[in-house]
Amino acid sequence: MKEALRYGFILAMICVVASGLLGGMNSLTRPKIIAQVQGEEQAALREVMPEGQHFEPIKKGKDIIYYKVNNKDGKFIGVAFEASGKGYSSVIDTLVGMTQDGSIAAIKILNQNETPGLGARIAESSFTGRFTNKNIQGLTDIQAITGATISSKAVINLVQEKAKEIQALIKNEK
Amino acid sequence: MKNLFKEFLKGIIRENPTFVLVLGLCPTLAVSTSVINGIGMGIAATFVLLGSNVIVALIKNIIPARIRIPCFIVVIATFVTITEMTMKAYSPALNRALGIYVPLIVVNCIVLGRAEAYAQKQTVLNSLFDGLGMGVGFTLALILISGIREALGSGKILGYTLVQKFEPAFVLGMPSGALLVIGLLLGFFNILKGRRE
Numbered sequence: 001m002k003e004a005l006r007y008g009f010i011l012a013m014i015c016v017v018a019s020g021l022l023g024g025m026n027s028l029t030r031p032k033i034i035a036q037v038q039g040e041e042q043a044a045l046r047e048v049m050p051e052g053q054h055f056e057p058i059k060k061g062k063d064i065i066y067y068k069v070n071n072k073d074g075k076f077i078g079v080a081f082e083a084s085g086k087g088y089s090s091v092i093d094t095l096v097g098m099t100q101d102g103s104i105a106a107i108k109i110l111n112q113n114e115t116p117g118l119g120a121r122i123a124e125s126s127f128t129g130r131f132t133n134k135n136i137q138g139l140t141d142i143q144a145i146t147g148a149t150i151s152s153k154a155v156i157n158l159v160q161e162k163a164k165e166i167q168a169l170i171k172n173e174k
Numbered sequence: 175m176k177n178l179f180k181e182f183l184k185g186i187i188r189e190n191p192t193f194v195l196v197l198g199l200c201p202t203l204a205v206s207t208s209v210i211n212g213i214g215m216g217i218a219a220t221f222v223l224l225g226s227n228v229i230v231a232l233i234k235n236i237i238p239a240r241i242r243i244p245c246f247i248v249v250i251a252t253f254v255t256i257t258e259m260t261m262k263a264y265s266p267a268l269n270r271a272l273g274i275y276v277p278l279i280v281v282n283c284i285v286l287g288r289a290e291a292y293a294q295k296q297t298v299l300n301s302l303f304d305g306l307g308m309g310v311g312f313t314l315a316l317i318l319i320s321g322i323r324e325a326l327g328s329g330k331i332l333g334y335t336l337v338q339k340f341e342p343a344f345v346l347g348m349p350s351g352a353l354l355v356i357g358l359l360l361g362f363f364n365i366l367k368g369r370r371e
Contacts (some may be wrong), residue, residue, distance in 0.1 A: 007238055007240065007241045009355065010236065010237065010238065010241070011241055011244060011245060011248075014233075014245055014248050014249070015248055018248050018249070018251075021252060021256070022252060022255055022256070025255075025256050025259055026366040029259040029260060029262065029263040032263035032264070033259070033263045033266075034298045035260045036263060036266050037266070038263070040266060066332070082259075093247035111270070113273075115341060115347070115348060115349065116207050116327065116328065116343070116344070117327060117344040117347045118344055148346075171264070
């Protein structure tokens with residue numbers, strides 16, 4: 001019994017020191033991490049809506065449904081939103097920029113873990129570029145990557161599905 | 175000084191954690207798809223190894239033998255969490271590429287193995303050099319494996335195309351390719367070892 005208490009005490013002391021260290025480290029890196037996340041988000045939004053200047057998140061509860069994009073004159077030009085879905089071997093997260101008339105400005109693959117060399121090529125600009133200026137009704141015409149049909153089709157479908165949903169929401173946006 | 179250098183050197187070839195001790199193969203298989211991932215993982219693991227080896231050697235006398243494993247795990251987990259926070263703050267791209275394998279350094283057998291087999295019986299300075307050597311050995315092994323996989327599997331090294339019009343063998347970029355490359359390299363190192371004996 002005495003032994004057990006002594007062991008417990010030593011282990012507890014080690015844990016106390018460790019958590020103190022981690023707490024200190026957390027308060028050092030936390031602001032930096034938040035800044036990184038926000039910086040990346042802004043950079044990604046600029047990438048899919050190159051003409052956008054101001055991105056205003058539209059929220060439902062705590063979740064962001066889409067970003068309302070205004071150009072530098074403050075005019076509403078479109079939206080940016082995230083779309084995710086299952087690919088061949090992973091969940092693919094994309095960020096999509098769409099103008100008000102329902103054509104895609106650009107898409108960007110945020111996260112994917114498809115087969116390296118095949119499906120992973122969906123993240124390359126040679127594929128994502130195929131979406132630019134396409135109307136969301138005509139996305140199914142986009143050519144898939146050779147040897148990566150499932151991953152390519154998955155991107156096309158998940159973008160189209162979400163785009164239609166968002167378009168219905170922003171019909172009356174000015 | 176010469177002894178310390180020997181402690182450092184043994185981790186690189188004679189007791190290489192991947193090819194000779196055959197420890198920590200899970201992250202090796204998983205992240206060796208590209209050289210940059212290999213280097214990132216290697217540096218992260220080296221930092222954790224260094225930290226945990228030094229701390230374990232420092233507190234070895236106050237840890238009772240019967241609860242040493244949980245104590246080691248707490249020390250290792252602390253260093254891993256520090257590494258992860260630092261990566262997230264300064265290199266989010268690398269952190270994303272390495273994904274779940276950063277937190278999983280906690281259960282990387284190399285780290286616990288060195289604490290258990292070496293640091294808890296040795297001086298702080300020796301443990302420091304042992305950790306450094308093992309970390310560098312692990313990093314070099316990762317660079318070798320991921321170099322082969324990236325070069326033959328996607329025709330690139332660090333993102334630069336090597337040879338034009340080369341049709342890469344995609345299989346090397348997949349998990350089966352990792353097993354193939356590691357298996358062949360292990361065999362090769364065994365031949366080397368046999369020769370020396």
